[in-house]
Amino acid sequence: MNQLSTFAGFFQNGGPFMYVILITGVTIIAVAAERFWVIGRAAGINTGKLSRDIQRLVQKGDVTGAADLCRKVKGPVATVAQAILNRNDTDEERLQNAADGAATIVLPPLSRRLPYLSMLANSATLLGLLGTIFGLTTAFSAVGAADPSQRSAFLAAGISQALNTTAFGLIVAVPTLLLHGFLVSKVEAIVEAVDETSVRLVQALSGRQPARHKEASGKDARSKMSSLLEQQA
Secondary structure, eight states: OHHHHHHHHHHHTTOTHHHHHHHHHHHHHHHHHHHHHHHHHHHTSOHHHHHHHHHHHHHTTOHHHHHHHHHHHOSHHHHHHHHHHHTOOOOHHHHHHHHHHHHHHHSHHHHTTHHHHHHHHHHHHHHHHHHHHHHHHHHHHHHHHSOHHHHHHHHHHHHHHHHHHHHHHHHHHHHHHHHHHHHHHHHHHHHHHHHHHHHHHHHHHHTOOOOHHHHHHHHHHHHHHHHHHHHHO
């Protein structure tokens, strides 16, 4: 209860910009919760085991069983693998095109609205600075018009308002930047898993062993998938 009353006093002494920063913080919570739900579902699948199971079935010649496994599991890795398997082809280029086409559909939604988090974090910081300027301006204006006996009180209240607003803006901004970095790393891990699975599966279906030009193909696929995420930013 004491902590709640302390925060209430801290909030009230911060001035009008505290309400704007609070609205920004609530918006951040809503966006972060929605992204955690979407990305968490995609990242919750054991992609390593899924990739190994698919390759094992393909090596046994059970392409239909591998496609059924992808259909049951869902998720970006399974969707891209299913698109490759449904291509029913042994040409490496056509299989890679199928993988790229599926990745174009399933990967961009993962990074959707993530740039909003960094934007809102920067907005919270700038709103805190704006509140600081507003509080100091108000304080010095009041000091100039007040009686000498009241000047110190007005100055202290203005400085308190300025510092509270700055602190609240940073309290909102710093965790938001950490959340943004964490979610971006999760998306990048999913992109890498999709890339690795698609390259290995294309190699298995085309009946060729990994070689240097295969590694180059994998790098090209990774760059394409990364560019899809950058377009969302």
